[in-house]
Amino acid sequence: MSTESVPNERECLRIMREEGCKLSVIQHVCTVKSIAEEMAKRSGADLKLVRAGALLHDVGRSRTQGVMHVAESVRIAEERHLPEELVRIIQRHVAAGLTQKEAKGIGLPEGQYMPETLEEKIVCHADNLVKGQSGMQTLEEALDEIVRRGYPVTAERMRAMHVELSGRCGIDIDEIVRMLRADPPLKGPCAAYTSQKGARP
Numbered sequence: 001m002s003t004e005s006v007p008n009e010r011e012c013l014r015i016m017r018e019e020g021c022k023l024s025v026i027q028h029v030c031t032v033k034s035i036a037e038e039m040a041k042r043s044g045a046d047l048k049l050v051r052a053g054a055l056l057h058d059v060g061r062s063r064t065q066g067v068m069h070v071a072e073s074v075r076i077a078e079e080r081h082l083p084e085e086l087v088r089i090i091q092r093h094v095a096a097g098l099t100q101k102e103a104k105g106i107g108l109p110e111g112q113y114m115p116e117t118l119e120e121k122i123v124c125h126a127d128n129l130v131k132g133q134s135g136m137q138t139l140e141e142a143l144d145e146i147v148r149r150g151y152p153v154t155a156e157r158m159r160a161m162h163v164e165l166s167g168r169c170g171i172d173i174d175e176i177v178r179m180l181r182a183d184p185p186l187k188g189p190c191a192a193y194t195s196q197k198g199a200r201p
Contacts (some may be wrong), residue, residue, distance in 0.1 A: 005083050006048050009033075009189045012055035019062040020077060027133040029055050030190035035136065036126035038176045042169035045118045053089030055083070055121040067106050070094050070113075085119070088112075092120045093127050096157035115161075118168065125161050129177055133149065136181050138174040 007015065033054035040050040060072025069079055070091065077087045091111060098106075098113035115121045131137050131145075139162045146155045166172045186194055 004137050005053050007056075007082070008048070009051060011057065012052050013189055013193045015056060015076075015080065016059055016062075017193075019059050021059060021062045024133045025061045027186075027194045028130060029058055030194055031130045031134045031136065032057070032123070032126045032158060033190065034066055034180055034186065035129055035176060036122050037175065038180065039122045039126065039165060039169055040119070040173060042176075043118060043122070043165065044168075045122055049083075049085060049089070049119050050122050052082075052086055053093070053119060054126060056086070057090050057093040057123055057127060059090075064130075067094070067108065071109050073107060074111075085117075088117075089115075089120050089123050092116070093124045095151070095154045096124065096128060096161055121161055125158070125165055125173070128158055129173070134186075136177045138177055 013026065016029065033051055036054040037047060039045070040047045056073070056077065056177070058069060058073060059076050060069040060074070062076075063069070063072045074087060074089045083166070092113055092115040094113060097115050098108070100110065100112070103111065103113045111130055117125045117160050128142050129139070131142075135191055139159065143155050143158060148156065150201050
């Protein structure tokens with residue numbers, strides 16, 4: 001894959017706007033990007049690919065807020081002829097990955113929803129560590145909610161992914177979350193797009 005074919009941050013935000021994503025969704029993906037790019041830098045992942053995956057993973061929320069936003073996000077990415085590696089990040093970001101049986105059980109089209117590459121895992125896990133529009137949470141905070149909602153298998157997958165990625169980053173991902181909580185994470189194009197002046201609701 002040529003990194004030249006991966007949209008940059010401004011291009012991703014333009015896609016989100018063109019598809020009609022609300023300001024709250026753009027704020028969410030920008031927060032996910034903040035965590036994901038820190039993990040990418042520390043782990044040696046493809047930063048441009050991770051950044052684009054983080055910013056576009058929820059583009060389908062322009063059409064639906066339910067779990068089918070995953071399928072819609074994939075459809076939009078394919079319609080826009082985005083690179084296959086980017087489409088796979090978008091498809092595999094839900095929960096901490098889903099088996100084909102689990103995906104079928106909640107109505108998703110047949111496909112692979114379990115993250116496999118480093119970049120896929122980074123975006124998936126960063127998404128799990130963002131609550132709502134811009135709230136960042138530690139692993140235990142995220143697990144508490146998942147377990148309370150009755151998804152123990154997902155919780156175990158999330159914990160395993162956290163341990164793996166912490167090892168790849170050389171630092172516990174919770175420390176990255178705490179660092180970003182202390183320092184307003186939205187800078188550059190994301191800061192402009194998520195300001196009331198720069199982004200429409």
